[in-house]
Amino acid sequence: MEQAIYSRNLSQLCKLIQESCCLPVFYAQNKQPFIDAAAAAGIPLSPLFPDLEGLAQSLLTPEAEYPSIRTTNFWEQFIIIPVKHEAESKAFIIVGPSIEKLPPEEHRAKQLNDYRIPYRDKPNWTAYWESLPTVNRMRLLHTCVLTNLLVNQETLEITDVLEYSFKYAQPQAFKRDVERNISARRESLIFHQSMMEERKFFNFIRVGDPAGLIIKLAEFSYEEAGVLSKRSHIRSLKNLAICGIALGMRAAIEGGLYEEQAYMLSDLYIQQIEELHDIQTVKAAMEGALLDFAERVKHSRNPILSRPVKACREYIYTHLYEEITVDKLAAVSGLNSGYLMHLFKKETGQTIACYVQKERIEEAKKLLQMTGDTISSIGSRLGFYDQAHFIKVFKKHAGMTPKHYRATL
Structure with missing residues (x-):
């Protein structure tokens, strides 16, 4: 009788949580899900599992004693709440699945490929992902805290949930290995x-x-x-290169390189390294990337600029293909337009309009060299209102027309 009342109470709690949070909810005892047919129909089911029982068995582990958030390899998010009750059979409230945000199509295709999901299943996965409710991380954490309070009458902070989630993500065996390896390396003087x-x-x-x-x-x-990989020397070297490039990127930003430029370069270098399969080429790629950072910093060294002017320069760099107005830059810098124009001219020696023009002409030079795009197309993309205007401004800053510049390359 007590077990029946207990199960009925859990069903009512699940319904209350579902109606309050607008998220799928069910409970499981001994890894067996309990939910009425109508509610079950409203729970999106991963193509990996034939039913909720398979899903529950994949999520629940005997050592799960604390509320936590699990994120799967396919971006699904689940809140797992162990029910603290004197009944012998262990029960869990499961809130989910949800997704933080729908990944781009390219990322979804790569993920399916990484996990060897047949291409014929792609429509099923697309439909599944699109059916999931979108919940950002903070809302999910607060939902976990609220659900635990309702279920166990226990008050937690979101930091408690994060700590519990990290514990499940990192097995105890790994922690023991870490301490053992540290001791061994100290003893061996490595x-x-x-x-x-x-x-x-x-x-x-x-x-x-x-x-x-x-x-x-x-x-x-x-x-x-x-050693950054125990099984593969080249994987260890690639991991070292990735770490080195990340640190080099931050050093370059501190040296004055545009943040977005440094981040993009870092991404491209790391992508290149992942495609390499030879130890010497990995070393050469890493060293080339670090030298390129140093070279770019050397050519972009600027006098000390105030924070508002730095913010404006960064904005201009990242929005060069868009319309850039003084009002937008004033909003970015936190200064009024008049004072910003005065400060920018004082620190850089040129007006905002002239600086933007020069940056666009430098970008145009790269496009003339690296692409076969027409002169009118390049001018239009960089915000010049017609070809004649583009040619006039290009000649002013480069000393020759775009056509002549391309011919000299």
């Missing part, structure tokens, strides 16, 4: 390169000194950099 040496290394990027960096790269010992 150490990494010092933090001071690392700072010296990346400082050559920060100050824009490619010549000094070349010498430092020649002295660099890959053996002292650590």
